[in-house]
Structure formats: C-alpha cells, structure tokens
Amino acid sequence: MxxxxxxxxxxxxxxxxxxxxxxxxxxxxxxxxxxxxxxxxxxxxxxxxxxxxxxxxGRSKFSGYVDKRRIESELLRTRAHPSAWDTSASSMGRPADALGHSVVRALTRLSGMPFLPGNHVRTLVNGEATFAAILDAIVHARHYVLIQFFIVRDDELGERLKALLLAKAAQGVRICFLYDSIGSFDLPQRYISALREGGVQMHPFATNRRFVNRFQLNFRNHRKIVVVDGERAFVGGHNVGVEYLGGNPRLSPWRDTHIELRGPVVASVQFVFIEDWHWATQSLPRLEPSQAEQPERVEDADMHCLVVAPGPADKDETGSLFFVEAINAAQTRIWITTPYLVPDEAVISALRLAVMRGVDVRILIPSRRDHYVVFEASKLYAYDLIRAGVRIFRYRPGFLHQKVVLIDDVAAAIGSANLDNRSFRLNFEIMVLTIDHAFASEVEAMLARDFGEAWEVERHEYRNASALRRIVMHVARLFSPIL
Known part of the structure; x- marks a missing residue:
C-alpha cells in the first residue's frame, strides 16, 4: 500500500x-x-x-466571563457589605501606624475591603491541628456551615468530613459545600450524591458553562474556606485529602499552615464565599441575619485583619500587586514561604529593591517536588534571585505547601496564594493580612523553626549543574506564564 x-x-x-x-x-x-x-x-x-x-x-480571559463575573461581584458588594465596612476610615489607626497610610490605602483599595479591628487569629500548624479545629467547629455548628476547597478526596479524611456533615444536616444545620471541578476531578459521584441526598447543598465551581469554554482549565478556584455560624472562619493551604495529614510517603511529612479567625473579619471571609457560591449556583446561601450582617468583636482581642481575595475577574492584577505592596512595605524583613517559586517581573523587581534597601529577604521553598516542570522552573528563578541578594532556602523534612508572608515584626499574611503566575492571575485565591505584634512574633517563631530545618541554596549549585539540567530548567521557565 x-x-x-x-x-x-x-x-x-x-x-x-x-x-x-x-x-x-x-x-x-x-x-x-x-x-x-x-x-x-x-x-x-x-x-x-x-x-x-x-x-x-492558553486562555487567560474569555468572552463574557470576566465581565459577567465582575458585574455580579459588584452587585453583591453593593448589597451585602456589612455596615461595619467603612473604608473611608480604613487608613487610620494601628494598620497605618504599622505599615504607613499609603500602604494601607493601597491595600484596602486593592482588596475592596477594609482593615477590621477586634479579631483573634490562631495559627494551625500542619494537618492534624487544622482538621481537628475545623471538625470541632463543625461539630458545634448551630445554624450553618460554609465549606470550600480546591481538592476534595474520597479517602479517610474525606469520609470523616462527609459523615460529620451528614450528621449536622440531619440536625437541621444548613450546609453549603463548594468544590473546584478540576481540582476535585477524581471525586466520585457517589460521594457527591450521598451528601446531596443527606441535605447538604453541594456544587462544583466551574467556568466552562458556554460551549466555547468547554475545554477551559484556567480560572480554578484555589481558595480553602470554612465558615461556621458567621463566628469562626478557617483559611490556609490545606485541602481535604490524607496527603495533607502526611499520608503520601513520597511527600511526607507534609508542611502546611492554616489559620482560625474570630471576630468581624469572619464577615469578610464569608463574603468571599458568597461571591463564589453565587457564581456557581446563581443563588445566595440562606444565612442567619444576625450572624451574616452584624459581625461582633471578640472580647479582649484587637487584631486588625484585611482579607485580600484576588481573582481573574479583578480589574487589577490583585494577586501580583498584593505581593508587590507587601514587599515594598517591608523596612527590616520580608520572609515568604511558598511551594512554587515562579514570580513575575513585578514581584522580582520588588524583591530586588527590598534587598537594596537593606531588608532581610528570605524565601522558603520545598526540596521535594510534586510538579516536575514547576520544580525545575523554580530552580532557575531561585538562582536569579540569589544573584540579586535574596536568600533562598529549601525545606528538608517533607513537602512544603504553606503560603505565608511575614512583614517586619508587625504583620503576617496567610492563605492560599502561591508565588506564581497562576495565583497572581489565573486562580481565585484568598489571603488574610493580620496587623499585630504578638501574632507576627508567633509567625516569626514558626518560620524560624522551618528555616532551621532547611538548607540555604548557594550560587554554585546552578553553575555545577550539568548542561542538560540547565537546559531543562530554561525550557521549564518558558512555561512560567501558565505554571
């Protein structure tokens, strides 16, 4: 033939x-x-x-999505903001004293939310502490539970969560459960059906409603949020899966950080969930007005907190600009931990300038990889930053997944955003910035322990790499805009 x-x-x-x-x-x-x-x-x-x-x-925006999402978000913001959200006075008080009036003004405009006083924030180090606190809060829920994760797995941890949610739904607690359709692609239908049949409102977050976007994999919802009765909220890096408890031998022990929030800032976190829920379902979750609209200050707590929730529908590139402003605000120290080091030019320039100002700039990244291309690209970015005077460390014990930013001795941000283009521009993320000396000291001690279990990357590591390895790193960096 x-x-x-x-x-x-x-x-x-x-x-x-x-x-x-x-x-x-x-x-x-x-x-x-x-x-x-x-x-x-x-x-x-x-x-x-x-x-x-x-x-x-390949698509970082597509027809109709950004405009529709932005219009819906603006309508929700005008209708659902609590009365306490007075941004006109947001540049005053402790946040301005700690970071400067111009920084606070920029951050509040960027986030669309104010710094709120009267909060208590607690760090939850690693999976056991995180899920013990989350499950305990759900056990004591009286009215409603809002849950959102990028990844939900049908494993031992997923089953524990499912059983608890079914029990609370049977008690009359309203439960709204949002999961990302791509991050949780392997979540079996039987898991979803069991929760729905038990009275849990469970929906996927998807951006491929129209045929033209049928194959769209960008615009993932990477947020991790739990809100209980409008009184307690949880934000951080953990998803629902046993690997976050150290169940994956190749990556164990898994290093991650979550935070528990109490006080008025819970309303800000809750509002972020409401925006996402409305996009996914075209409806609003039914909440108790007393909890949903009138956040109360926690007695004997005066932490000032700001929620920054970047996403691809923002008018500005909120994720990248948040990191740039946080780095620019640092006077003595900026410590960052991230599993993926693929920064854009704006963040790289901010880090270089911080070094020139005499700021102690350190970045902690993993020594083990979970994504090969990202890991190789990160090596090259690490080398470029080292040449600029940034100190790069690799965490030894297991995979490092936490997302933490420490600014001087006054502020710390913890949430879901990585130092990469996907978090900057393509994913929906959430970070909580807390202004409080005691909390910053707690975060400093936590990070100091992590740095103590890491080794510092030296310049010669790149020079001593084989020619093939260097080619692989440079090729991997070509894909940085979509990593």
Missing part, C-alpha cells in the same frame, strides 16, 4: 495554519507579554505539540 504523502502534507499544513490562528489569538488575549510570546512561538513552531494544551490552558 502506497503511503499517502499528499494527505500527510495536508495535515501538516492544516496544523500550521491552525497554529498561526491560535498564535494570533494568544497575542490578542494573553494577559502578559511573556505569556503571549511563549504561546505564539510554540504554536507557530510546533503546533502538533502545543495546539491541544493551548485549547485547555
């Missing part, structure tokens, strides 16, 4: 033609110039390899 060279040539021509069209789309729609160049070059040069990934990952 004679090989049909004409058909093969036609297929090659069609692939390159589609690659050129897709490259034009990438240039017009990708949010960063680096991303546009990376996609355009790869789509024109090797469309056979990149066309399908571009279909799933």
């Amino acid at each position: 004679q090989f049909d060279w004409l058909s093969l040539g036609s297929l090659i021509f069609a692939a390159h033609a589609l690659g050129v069209i897709a490259a034009g789309h990438a240039i017009l729609n990708t949010r960063t110039s680096q991303g546009a160049i990376a996609w355009a070059v790869s789509l024109v040069a090797v469309p056979y390899v990149t066309l399908i990934p571009y279909l799933f990952l």
